[in-house]
Amino acid sequence: MSEQTPAQTPLQTLARPNPPLALEEAQRRLMALAPVLPTEHRTTADCLGVYLAEPLTALRTQPAADVSAMDGYALRAADLPGPWRVIGESAAGRPFAGTVGPGEAARISTGALVPAGADMVLIQEDAARSGDVLTLTGTPPEPPHRHIRRAGLDFRNGDVLMQPGTKVGAAQIALALTAGHAHLPVRRPLELAVIDSGDELAGACANLAAHQLPASNSAMLAALASQPALRITRIGPVPDRLEALMAAFEAASDADVIVTSGGASVGDHDLIRPALAALGADLAFWRVAIKPGKPLLVARRGAQVILGLPGNPAAAFVTGFLFLLPLIRAALGAADPLPRRIPARLREAMPAGGSRMEFLRAVWDAGEVSLDGLQDSGALSSLARANALAVRPANEPETPAGQFVPVYLL
Template sequence: MPELILTYAEAAAVVQDHASILLGQKPTAESLPLLAALHRVLAEPILADRNQPPFPRSTRDGFACRAADIAAAMPLRVIGQLRAGDVWKAAPLATGEAIEIMTGAPVPAGADCVVMVEHTKVREDVLFVEQGRILGAGENIVPSGAEAQAGSIIVDAGTRLAASHIAAAAACGYANLPVCTRPRVAILATGDELVPIDHAPLTHQIRNSNSYSLAAQATLAGAQPFILPVAGDSQDEIESSIGSASGCDLLLLSGGVSMGKYDFVEQALRALGAKFIFTGVKIQPGHPVVFGKLPQQYFFGLPGNPVSTMVTFLLFAQPLIAALSGETAGGPRFALAHLTHNFRTKPRLTRFLPASIDFKINSPQATIIPWQGSGDLASTAAANGFVVIPPDAEQLTAQDRVSVLLV
């Protein structure tokens, strides 16, 4: 089979193309209580059940009055008070009158502005506005329906629900929300050297960390992970394990995708009718990553080194899981930061290096963490992002602006 090696930009575009296809296939949905829907993907839009705000709303503590009266610099008779939750039931405000009003209260009929309390003085129920203060009609008032009209979309379908969306849904009267069902992701680690995490490994063995890191990443991405038993370095065993994942929406394999004598994952996939979309990407770590489609599902063959596994999940598997979840704005997510030190590198590959990111409000700072390669979990555990080194870079200097892959 000819190699299908792409640049990072090419591979990301290919995955996004397939994610777009998946987004055209509407996932099944379920209804959940409002708080249980947090971080799930909305299946149907949230609609405003009435105008927002439903009344002209005061944005300040002060006095509701007429702008023309303020312009005339005339004293105003204070005829009442309105708190949030109150309704003015008396006659509309007349010329020369004012009503004390609190933030969030409905502005009474007849008033067209609210003067802030700190710009006024009241003596014996007579309001005096500080000299020279001029207000325009509508000042410190949010008109009814200015935020949203009844029936308008507040949150689009395909949105992964954050706290702000939950608040909006609650304001619109949604006790339950329709959300897309979570995609099922099968996780298959391969390799004779792997032992269960509760076993004491021999000198030549390692614990199976990849299944757990991928399950954790899949869960954070909104999927339902299923960890399969480790498959040894045998094509027959790997084929059998792949077959057991046929009921899942996505298959993630780790290990066995390099060029070693006992790397059988690609052979097993090919024997099961897989179509390979790419068989490598010009990145480090993660160069041997494989993407394709079996008759029943998409799959990724991720490198066995644990940092490679995590990086390639973020770059390629996470966006596909987002699409399987019905999410219209999936990852990966990047930010910009300034490098804190000089750094030399070799050109040709796009590199994703573990880094400590200090997310300062004005100037996030990124420090690349020294590491011993893509098997170095100890250094990566101290990272909260990966600095992206472009393929044409040889030298970066302190305070250069760099992209950061967020975890």
């Protein structure tokens, strides 16, 4: 029998795990597994935050004809330095119906069509008007057409304005509507199920025994993932029992993506892998060479992708940021789903690192970054203080203050 690829490895046959994957390789493999969601057409004004599924081509020309960029008077440059006789007005939405002839001018407002015969707009600050007589008091525009927006200046009918994968923001909505699109092609909403598991977790926040913890990871991950075109179902907390976990996975069988927190490591009570194996899921990969977040698990059950994150909250957050968010963006059609790093200057020295790439909670401000003194993967206070993750490569020596390091802004 030929050797199976990682994406085809049944979970129940997994013996000794392969070495942990590098971050970039793990992200590459996960992006390749992103669900392919069908395209639907949604009202353009309701598309904020989603991604185009197809190229967007202009259905009209903008401006459709020459328009004025300023308030003033439309006239012929050949008639400079004047004077002129004002024969009418061209306002936005109410164009002048006649033609501007020799020695004539038409009052014009910003956005109004330039009348036939005119090739220049003299701004009102450079002119004086007495009755119907207009005289030059300032400097004419140079070149004469300086204050005229030519037809097609912005775009022309048939121009490709946006590529697939473009994130739709306020400007993109305005562009699409102006280009003639009342609806946009986008991916249908992604169904995400978030499962909290662990005997120590309680649904309540108060009156807990010393061995109990409030179940906060699912709310954190749901909030982290939240975005337009995403429907989230939270399940749990689920106890550390095989049957209970299998039931939770079955309850989420219609989800495109399932994310769990806890139970993905190798302890006696880490039952995510056995539960998935019992349901016939296949392992894509397990363990990534990062800190926090090494025991990350990715599996598939049919078209469904299961992402098993660590249970420690900081580790769940970091792996959610680095893996869950990009997976969601990729499924929704983002052209560039991975988070971007930016350089930041260290305010104090960064200690030497260990054998794994590390993501340190930090505060970024005005291009500088300060590391939080509490980096334990179970600590939520430092996570709440942080607005950035500073990256420390594997086996990195101490980095002096003032040096630049890569950071992710949260």
